[in-house]
Each structure stands twice: as C-alpha cells, then as structure tokens.
Amino acid sequence: MPLAYTDYYEVLGVPRDADQDAIRRAYRKLARTYHPDVNSDSDAEDRFKQVGEAYEVLSDPEKRERYDRLGANWREREQEAPDANFEEFFTRQGFGSDDTGFEFSDDLFERLFGGRAGDGSGWRTSGPLRGVDREALLELSLEDALEGGRRKLTLDRRDIDVNFPAGVRDGQLIRLAGQGGPGRDGGPPGDLYLRIALKPHPAFRRRGENDLDVDLPVAAWQAALGATVPVRTPSGTAQIRVPEGSSSGRRLRLRGRGLPKAGGGRGDLHAIVKITIPKHLSDRERELYEQLAKDSGQEAPV
Amino acid sequence: MSSEQPVELTVIARRAGVRIALVRRYLEFGLFEAHPEPAESPRYDPSSAARVARAERMRRDLGLNYAGAVLVSELLDRIRELESRQ
Numbered sequence: 001m002p003l004a005y006t007d008y009y010e011v012l013g014v015p016r017d018a019d020q021d022a023i024r025r026a027y028r029k030l031a032r033t034y035h036p037d038v039n040s041d042s043d044a045e046d047r048f049k050q051v052g053e054a055y056e057v058l059s060d061p062e063k064r065e066r067y068d069r070l071g072a073n074w075r076e077r078e079q080e081a082p083d084a085n086f087e088e089f090f091t092r093q094g095f096g097s098d099d100t101g102f103e104f105s106d107d108l109f110e111r112l113f114g115g116r117a118g119d120g121s122g123w124r125t126s127g128p129l130r131g132v133d134r135e136a137l138l139e140l141s142l143e144d145a146l147e148g149g150r151r152k153l154t155l156d157r158r159d160i161d162v163n164f165p166a167g168v169r170d171g172q173l174i175r176l177a178g179q180g181g182p183g184r185d186g187g188p189p190g191d192l193y194l195r196i197a198l199k200p201h202p203a204f205r206r207r208g209e210n211d212l213d214v215d216l217p218v219a220a221w222q223a224a225l226g227a228t229v230p231v232r233t234p235s236g237t238a239q240i241r242v243p244e245g246s247s248s249g250r251r252l253r254l255r256g257r258g259l260p261k262a263g264g265g266r267g268d269l270h271a272i273v274k275i276t277i278p279k280h281l282s283d284r285e286r287e288l289y290e291q292l293a294k295d296s297g298q299e300a301p302v
Numbered sequence: 303m304s305s306e307q308p309v310e311l312t313v314i315a316r317r318a319g320v321r322i323a324l325v326r327r328y329l330e331f332g333l334f335e336a337h338p339e340p341a342e343s344p345r346y347d348p349s350s351a352a353r354v355a356r357a358e359r360m361r362r363d364l365g366l367n368y369a370g371a372v373l374v375s376e377l378l379d380r381i382r383e384l385e386s387r388q
Binding site for chain 2: 028031032035037038048052127128129130131132133171183184186187188190191
C-alpha cells in the first residue's frame, strides 16, 4: 500500500477550512470526472483512487483532525494496539472479541482506513466485483499486421506479452482475458482490449477499407511497349504485366494482395503506373528520343 | 466483438464477480438482453459480464441508482460508437 504523503486538500481542490458540504461537493464532482469507467485517460484510475482516499479522510471529522495535526504521519496512531473503537468494529464485522487469533492484514487495514470502505453517505456497498476493462493501443506496421507476431507491452508498470494473430485489421480489438484492472474484494480482474492501429507505410497507401495503392515505376519504353516488371507487395515482391500503351496513373490490380477483410479474405493491391524518365540521358538515348520526337511530331499526345 | 458462445446467467454473475440476484436486477432494467437464438434456458452474450460490472462500479462509486447506472452505460456505449466513426 503506497503511503506517500499527498495533500488531501489539494487533491480535492478545497481550502483547508472547507466545510463538509464543500468537501462532499468537490468529491462528487471529481469522482464523476475521474471514474475509470467514464474517463479513459490512463491516469484516471489513480486520480480516482486518490480522490476517494482524500474524501475518506476529510469527510470523517476525527480522521480529518488527526490529518490536520499530524500531516503525513496521521496514520501512525492507528497502527498501535487496538482500542475500544477497534473492538467495536470487529464485533460489528462479525469478528468475535474472544480469542480468534485473527491477524491484522493489509486488506483489513485498507477496509478500515483506506479508500474503499463505506463513506458515511450511504453510497457505497461492498462485495466482490470484477475489475475495469482496459483498452490500450497496439501500433503495428502493415507487414506485422499481416504476418502476426508478439509484442511486449508495459501497462501500469506490468509487462504483458501479447500474441497477435496474422491478418489483424486496423481498429480491431483483441481481448486479453484477465489482463485488465484488478477485481475488488476478491472479484475477478477485468479484461484488456488492444485496439490495433496500423502505422502509415512509406510505400503503401490505404484505399478504402481493404485495398492498398502502391506506385509502380516503369520506364517509358516499358509503358509504351508493355513489359513484366517487379512490384512491391506487403508480402514481398511480385511480377506484374504492364500492358502496352499504359499511361501514368493507370491502375493495375493485384487481387487478394491488399489488407485482410473483416469476413476473411483480403482486399486488392492497386499498382499505379508511374512513367519514370532518367534525369540524364546517354547520347544514344538522346538520339533515340529525338528520332521518336521527329517521327511522332512535336505535339503532346491527347 | 465477442465470438464466444452465449452463456447462462450464472456464468455472467461469476464473471462479473457478483451475486446472480444483482445480474437479474440489471437484466430487468434492460442493461443487456437474452440472446435471440432459442435454447433450453435463456443464454446471454458473455460481454454482458463486463457491462454488469461496469454499471455496478458506477452505481457504487458515483451514487447512481440502477436506472441511472443503466442510462450512463448506454450513453457511454453511444459515445464510444460515435468516437469510433470519426
């Protein structure tokens, strides 16, 4: 149990002389703001716990007085031998005051003095409850998403090994059972959902849901005469036939080489012809282009 | 989202970590519904366990009543759906 000193007045944002109404109002507002089921920020749960702890102390005149007087050491007195109040508590909780040999466990300490016990307003009821489902982002390259693999993630200072299957889609949720927030009072832990996010790719551009575009650089004569040229696909290089008379911008479709579809199968890859002229021509090339220019006339093709 | 088979109400209660009476209560308030496929006893989507736990956490922590917790659950789902469309 972390016992680092936190200024409870600061946590609730109230002055040190705030009355009980002001403290309750501040607590309710902050509890709504930081409740981990409502607020998806990663530090919301910690803030929520802190707010609960602050309210637990400041809403109880006895604890508040001790906190005002002792500051960081306000808990110390409570760790001494049980006094009458302790006796009364244990009797109420069903612990006999006879010799049951009970141990003063951390859990019991927390129920007595931590943030989870009843706060006097009648809001909280105890009992086991499953923990919060969490969501985290898993950024993958396109190649990794297609191939599947594993990643080590650090969440809440925990390392989690994640296996993701081949063919995950952008935005897809992967459920990791029991890897979410801890359960309360012996309840089961929540689940962790990983949301897949595909990183932008230097070569492939998304086209709609499942298709990809890739540039296909070809030489002028290949575009004019037709040729079989290599094309980059997400799963390696393939050969594609460029038909004769292809202009820049022509789309050549490679079926099933795109992204995985929701219902199985894969989208298409579109290779987009991009006629590429070398910056510097050899003398022979220049001669041939001049010949071509002379024979075709100087006008641009329509 | 969940590809698991529908389960009985007792399984929902166990996975949510709560008593079955509480699960029935949320069922009455319409937090989740029986799976449409006919079976000998009613079955429920396993994701209902997380819905029950979430509603119950908000009820306990924020002072909501059952109807309030169910309403907030539905609003949270709608917000999430709208956000995911962007």
